[in-house]
Amino acid sequence: MGQHQSVIVIGGGVVGSSIAWHIARRGESVTLLEARSIAAVASGASAGGVRQQGRDPREMPLAIAAIERWRTLEDELEADLHYYRNGHLVVYATADEVEAGRKSVETQRQLGLEIEMVEGPALAELAPGLAPEFVAGSYTLNDGHADPTRTTQSFARAAERSGAVIREGSEVERLLLDGDRVIGVETKGEKLYADHVVIAAGAWARELVRPLSIDLPFEAHGLQMLLTRPMPALLKQVVGAAGRPLSLKQLREGNYLIGGGWPGDIDMVSGKGRVREQSVQGSFETASGVFPELRKTEVERSWVGIEAISPDGVPIIGNAPGYTGLVIAAGFSGHGFALSPTTGQLVSELVLDGAPSISLDAFAVDRFDAGDSVQRIVPSAG
């Protein structure tokens, strides 16, 4: 492509920030418009799990590619992302769960994942502190976690260093059209034009494309997190448990971070969530049942992030049907943080080259049937 191209990215979450950086590092002109501040919504509230295990088969190629990118991401972004590659462990208690776990390990191996079953005393050795009823676990050594706010801000800062313009407090009110071509955006009192517009506006993407008669059939949900007081270092892996809404990890400073898709309330105007006491109790009880060590500490802080959940639980990434100059990347359904390096790369390729290096067909905007809606809340965010 000889001629320089210009791109506007709407949304400064981890998805938009990564896209902006991947475009800027290729020397193309990019402006990122963020209504609030970088990492203000889902990306700042996230559990930060960086896993391949348990992915929908459609997401597995992206997740495997992303884990390769995470290997070098701190160097690429010149930042400490608090990235730990100490494994992801899903634990099983009953014979039925163990049997289902073995089958799932086999299926995931066939999808190209490095995953193993750890059973009996080997499990307690691998992850001391688990409740004794857990007799087996499926383990992916290369999975882990990172700090989501640091990562999002580091994408944005790296984009700026490569020439991107990042504007916080800049809300896009509508898209500008010339026939069926999207030619720019309008913020309060200002029109901005570009060759391409990318919508990475998380739970607000649906509203932005509604005037174009495109329905993104996802729903905004509040997902809740808990942070405990710091404890001595013990847990290395990210832990989930079959049939229980749980994601558990211990952070660098010793605090445990607990999630798993527990619901909270949301306010779409402020972009903020409100904690439900019932969810705090349910989440802490679930986590303590799997990892009793938690009973020695208490919850220090809790919060709710707003996430767009799609009807089939996988994201919506691709060209907007019926229009040129418009790409959508939204609806990451509780697990978009881990994919962010790859999402940014593939969307930048789609925008600048017309085709991504890994197929995004499974995530097409128009894959849903009329009337599809979200049937279930995501069982386990992270």
Ligand SMILES: Cc1cc2nc3c(=O)[nH]c(=O)nc-3n(C[C@H](O)[C@H](O)[C@H](O)COP(=O)(O)OP(=O)(O)OC[C@H]3O[C@@H](n4cnc5c(N)ncnc54)[C@H](O)[C@@H]3O)c2cc1C
């Ligand atoms: C509690 C919780 C735990 C999670 N745990 C994990 C996990 O362990 N692992 C994992 O991989 N994923 C996890 N996720 C999911 C992951 O965090 C999200 O998929 C990801 O952050 C989505 O990023 P985003 O950029 O699409 O959305 P957001 O971070 O929501 O960013 C969208 C941005 O667009 C801005 N915006 C909206 N409208 C406009 C407009 N009109 N003009 C300008 N800007 C606009 C918003 O202000 C917002 O900052 C979790 C999510 C939550 C909420």
